[in-house]
Amino acid sequence: MQSDRLTRYAWMAVGPLALFLVWYAVHLAGLVTPKLLPSPVRTLQSVWTNAISGGLGPDFLRTLWRTLQAFGIAAAFGVPIGIVIGANEKLYRSIEFLIDFFRSTPATAMFPLFMIIFGLGDFSKIAVAAFAAWLVVLFNVAYGVMNARQTRILAAKVMGASRARIFKDVMFYECLPQTFVGLRTAVSLALVVIVVAEMFIGSDDGLGKRIIDSQITFDLPQLYGTILVSGILGYGLNLIFLGLEKWLVHWSGRA
Amino acid sequence: MTLAQRTPAEEAPAGASYPDLRWFPPGTHITVRGLKKAFDGNPVYVGFDIDLPKGKIVSVFGPNGCGKSTFINMVAGLLPIDAGQILFEGKTIAETRIGYVFQNYREALFPWLRAIDNIHYPLRLMGIGKAERERRIEELVAGFDLKFDLHRYPYQMSGGQQQTVSIMRSLVIEPEVLFLDEPFSALDYEMTLIMRDQLQKVLVARGVTTVLVSHDLEEAVYLADKVLMLTRRPSRIADYMDVDLPRPRDPSTLTDPRFIDLKARTLEVFQNAVRAS
Known part of the structure; x- marks a missing residue:
């Protein structure tokens, strides 16, 4: 068992290591000018120095905090409204088009509108991201409720559960797996929108701001490094949500 | 008969000239009268009457699509009826404590609860305290010959174990009537025999009192005190025969000449019911 696991981790490390080596080889061979492709070692050094004294930490935390705020708003409004919509088929039919339409509209196209409504401050960034993420949560929760196993609801009904009890004891758990799919997608989307907003809706800090600054000053090691850190943030959030899902929705995919 | 004529004898006005006021035989639990049901204009039941005895096991058997499951779902109150009356010793379904075991145990148990908590659930709904719930469950478990741990989640159990938990969940409330809709059809033969x-x-x-729908003739006869055979749609009674084999029945019953004879008779009724369409 233990060695099986080690073997698995070892295999998982092969891809990233190979990428690192290819990157290094391309750099050493001078296939791409160092101006466009700094060495990976130089890039990691830049991440390190920026983390220690270059303000990367606060930028990272700002972006994380904005993302979590947007996500929090999306979840707080998305889950209850999604349950109501999912439980009411006529209501769902009547707004299905609107949800699909706005879900398909690029959130970035809303930036100017949200800037007019909410001003240039932090909140307009959070609001756009929250709006985009909210639709994803809403859709998934409603879908989860609509696809609740009828047999379980009938079983509760036969046992004498009231409508309220069926909601609390059965529906809520039935839509939980799909809700988590929505929450996970929503947090990723919120991060994307926040980073883009930090780049283009004037911002004083955040990873997006740092990326655009690196581009303007042509600090490519910092540019690559910040992209890498954004990736780590996105991957980390996804990992945390997967872990939460596995723990809270232990029956997902097994029943 | 109209409803007025069904007044029990002791309440009938003096001098009334009803020849027989008892409208169901003694020992009856469930009375179904004038049952009507259609799906999209296709009649499944057109005035169906039957009496189901108290404390006995009745198997419902018939051709595919004859409305076996429709029948028990209507009796169990899961499916609305178009017309007619179904009473349990004079009470309605809402006044009767019932248990229901679904064919698809995977979708009937709550996977977010451990097996033991699934069994607790109907008692919680009834507002029974923890100590009393545990006492009742202990008593129930004693009647079962369990070889597995009830503190696991349903998805960690085999199909037979899950269906056993389902049956326990339906019995823990001490139902007056138990309904089983093809409870073993998703299990392999070996497990079916044990179950x-x-x-x-x-x-x-x-x-x-138990109403069991089965698509397996052997099972229908083996478990039942009475076998209700239905015709094709619209469903009528093809036969309603007594199974007076001694209990407890065991696998040797399957080779008992009386069992074989009964099974042959039911098979014949079944084949006639299939042909007559």
């Missing part, structure tokens, strides 16, 4: 005997043992010990 049949388990179920027979528990039901006979508890004397609960």
Whole structure:
């Protein structure tokens, strides 16, 4: 068992290591000018120095905090409204088009509108991201409720559960797996929108701001490094949500 | 008969000239009168009457699509009826405590609860305190010959174990009537044999009125005190025969000449019902 696991981790490390080596080889061979492709070692050094004294930490935390705020708003409004919509088929039919339409509209196209409504401050960034993420949560929760196993609801009904009890004891758990799919997608989307907003809706800090600054000053090691850190943030959030899902929705995919 | 004529004898006005006021035989639990049901204009039941005895096991058997499951779902109150009346010793379904075991145990148990908590659930709904719930469950478990741990989640159990938990969940409330809709059809034959005997043992010990839908003739006869054979749609009674084989029945019953004879008779009725369409 233990060695099986080690073997698995070892295999998982092969891809990233190979990428690192290819990157290094391309750099050493001078296939791409160092101006466009700094060495990976130089890039990691830049991440390190920026983390220690270059303000990367606060930028990272700002972006994380904005993302979590947007996500929090999306979840707080998305889950209850999604349950109501999912439980009411006529209501769902009547707004299905609107949800699909706005879900398909690029959130970035809303930036100017949200800037007019909410001003240039932090909140307009959070609001756009929250709006985009909210639709994803809403859709998934409603879908989860609509696809609740009828047999379980009938079983509760036969046992004498009231409508309220069926909601609390059965529906809520039935839509939980799909809700988590929505929450996970929503947090990723919120991060994307926040980073883009930090780049283009004037911002004083955040990873997006740092990326655009690196581009303007042509600090490519910092540019690559910040992209890498954004990736780590996105991957980390996804990992945390997967872990939460596995723990809270232990029956997902097994029943 | 109209409703007015069904007044029990002791309440009938003096001098009334009703020839027979008892409109169902003694020992009856469930009375179905004038049952009508259609799906999209296709009649499934057009005035169906039957009496189901108290404390006995009745199997419902018939051709595919004849409305076996429709029948027990209507009696169990899961499906609305178009017309007619179904009473349980004079009470409606809402006034009767029932248990229902679904064919698809995977979708009937709550996977977010451990097996033991699934069994607790109907008692919680009834507002029974923890100590009393535990006492009742302990008593129930004693009647079962369990070889697995109830503190696991349903998805960690085999199909037979999950269906056993389902049956326990339906019995823990001490139902007046138990409904089983093809409970073993998703299990393999070996497990089916074990489950049949388990179920027979528990039901006979508890004397609960049971309505069982089965698509397996052997099972229908083996478990039943009476076999209700239905015709094709619209469903009528093809036969309603007594199975007076001694209990407890065991696998040797399957080779008993009386069992074989009964099974042959039911098979003949079944084949006639299939042909007559």
